[in-house]
Amino acid sequence: MNRTRALPLLSLLLALPLTTASADEGTAGDERTWHRLVGILQYLQADYPNAVESKSESELAEQRSFIADAVEAAHELGPKAAGFLPRIEQVKAQVDQGHDPAGVSRACGELVEDLVLAGGLARSPRKPPDLTQGQHLFQVSCSACHGPEGRGDMPIAQTMDPKPANFHDAETMAGLMPYKAFNTISFGVPGTAMPGFPTLSEEQRWSLAFYLFTLRQPPCEGTPPSVSLERLATATDPDLVAEHGEKNLACLRRKFPDADEERSLLVARTHVEEALRKGTAGDMSGARTELLEAYLNGVEPVEIKLRARNPELVTKLERAFLQARLAAERGSPHLQDEGHELLTLLDQARRGSGTSADMWSVLWLTLLILLREGFEATIIVAALLAALRKMQAMQHVRVVHAGWTSALVVGALAFLFGRHLLAGANRELLEGITGLVAVAMLVYAALWLNARSNMSRFMGELRQKMQGALGSGSTLGLFTIAFTAVLRESFETAVFLQGLALDSASGVMWGSLAGVVVLLALVLFVNRVGYKLPMKTLFTASTVVLMATAVILLGKGIHSLQEVAALPIAPIPFINVELLGIFPDAISLVPQLLLALGPLAFVLRRRIRQAREAAATGQGQGGAGAPLV
Structure with missing residues (x-):
């Protein structure tokens, strides 16, 4: 291996003295050791194959000293890294013999990713770096050896082995990334003139x-x-060129994006880190509060864009936050594991942040969101309209129209003015409460329809006494049913579209128009088909639709309240189908199950009663006719 490549800032060995972290160092000491271990393995991943190829005994001896330090660092971490020791020692056996360069490089890369997860390590800055400050620090602390332009050509450099890095050399920079440079600046490199700057x-x-x-x-x-x-922070120059082109490389690390999304996720990360520190100190109540703050103030404000880009990741984040919060509430030692998983998921979300979707992508996302959020509401509205038309109660159709249009107006106002009012806990609380109110109204609507579907006398009189049959109370009920059925979906859609509008307002506009057209066509279709169905069949189908929607909204409403800690959580092994409001939690599943079984129990009870009445009627008729036989 060319010794000029084993330079202070390219060599990734983090040179903290190998002493056991004291109790006073605590979590901070552990974090430094995790970073040090990761740095050693990153160095081996990049340079061990070159050392084997060079067949230089001095280079191979250097590699053996590095892996020995890695084993010692893993021992220093104690039980937290015990699970990694066999893998590190297996790498050591290969390095000691100078064998399998490709396998060692691959194993080191896999270990790095697993160690970052286990240690909950941050591999990037918490805010855009100040390059003016960086230039000043370079001139004060680095230029004596590396030169004022970073070419490593100062006279003193000729006396050093290895020589200081030349930051203008393409080969040198191809193997370097800011995270590696950060670690070396932090801790220095042993056996060289490169000091650390703690x-x-x-x-x-x-x-x-x-x-x-x-x-x-x-x-x-x-x-x-x-x-x-x-x-x-974690990409090399060749990586960025491959992703964004050579022409953009000069600007990518000079002009940083004004990324509200990443800043918000960094807020979440900071709160999770604080939760882990408080958990380690035994303050589980404080840890729970920090986790709640991380979710509400870090993830919730950007959930819309995250979900539009990667809904599976958002689902994992929500589940991980609930699991970590539950661990804090129970005082479980698994809080550290859950917290580290959260940190990894947040960093995964950050890697994809800052990207903007084009107009067509936003259009299709808007259309899908409107169809997903509006399907339940339109089915309910269409069922009510079909039922009223079948009952020839057309004067009440405008009441239903007034209800759902009012909900849309409220949603439009939320879209225009409610970005801050509907963020974080406010949005979750509003969605939860609105969802539960909608459940109550849907159950009322189902009972209202069911009662009329089973009252033949009511059906016979309906055409003559429509106004009296429905009454003013039912009129208000119809309005409330239509209003609440659409309100929750209207709010949620407004919040989603706000996020997408940041990427493309025109995409949101055209997608909304397309979605409205599709939903209106759905309403007209269900209304027409429903009108042609027999009265009993229509009312039965409408009742099923209303009750199924109520079950879905009940799960979603409870889950929203759980996310803001307004309700407790009780996870159980079960499937997760967010679209249907099904979550693996007993607090939401049990009420859903009871609500779903309620109509079945009611039908069964009614049939048993009818059977008994029929039997009693048959016996009475038989007794009256016996003497005539």
Whole structure:
């Protein structure tokens, strides 16, 4: 291996003294050791194959010393890293013999990803680096060896082995990323003139690490594509060129995106880290509060864009937050494991943040959201309209129309003015409460329809006494049913479309128009088909639709209240179908089950009563006719 490549900032060995972290160091000491272990393995992943190829005994000896330090660092972490020791020792056996460079590199890469997860490590800055500050720090702390332009050509450099890095060399920079530079700046490199800079703040070290990558780049011209800090910190220059083109490389690490989404996710990450610290200190109540703050103030404000881009990831995040909160409530030692999984998921979300969808993507997402959110509401409205038409109660149709249009108006106002009012806990609370009110009204509607479907005398008099049969109370009920059935979906749709409108307002507009057309066609279809059905069949089908929707909304409403800690959580092994309001939690599933079984029990009881009445009637008729035989 060329010794100029074993340079201080490219060599990733994090050189903290190998002493056991004291109790005073606590979590911070552990985190440094995790980073150190990751850095060693990253170095081996990149340089071990070159050392084997060089057949240089000195280079191979260097690699053996690195893996020995990795084993010692894993021992230093104690039980937390015990599960990784066999894998690290297996790598050590290969390195000691100088065998299998490809296998060692692959194993080190896999270990790095698993260690980052286990340690809950952050591999990027918490805010955009200050390159002016980085330039100042470079001139003060680095230029004496690396030169004012970072070429490593100072006279003193000739006396060093290895020589200081030349940050203008393409081969050198191809194997470097800001996260690796950050670790080396933090801890230095043993056996070289490269010292660590522990007195610099984390922000200063990130600013310096990012500045190094601008030294060889030409002036930035134009506006680069939006890329998350998480990706910029963990990608090499060749990675970024492959993803965004050579022309954008000069600007990507100079002009950082004004990414509200990533900042919000970093807020969530900070609260989760604080929750883990409080959990370690035994403050489980404080840990629970921090986790709730992380979700409401970090994830909820950007959930719309996250869900539009990666709904599966959002589902995992919500489930992980609930599991971590439950661990805190129970004082479980698994809080650390759950918290580290949360940190990994948040970083995964950050890697995809900052990207904007094009107009067509937003259009299709808007259409799908409207169909998904509006399907339940339109079915309910259509069923009510068909039932009223069948009953020849057309004067009450406008009451239903007034109900659902009023809900749409409220949703439109929410879209225009409610971005902040409907964020975080406010939105979840509103969705939960509205959902439960809608459940009550849907059950009322189902009972109302069911009662009329089983009152033949009512059916006979309906055409003559429509107004009296429905009454003013039923008129208000019809309005409330239509209003609440649409209100929750209207609110939720408004919040989703707000997020998408940030990417493409025109996409939201055209997608909304397309969605409205499809939903109106659905209403007309159900209304026409329903009118042609027999009265009893129509009312029975409508009752089933209303009750099924009530069961779905009950699950969604309870889940929303659980997310803001207004209701407790009780996870159980079960499927998760968010679209149907089914969540693996007893607090929501049990009421849903009872509500779903209620109509079945009612029908069974009615049939038993009818059978008994029929039997009693038959016996009475038989007794009266006996003497005539």
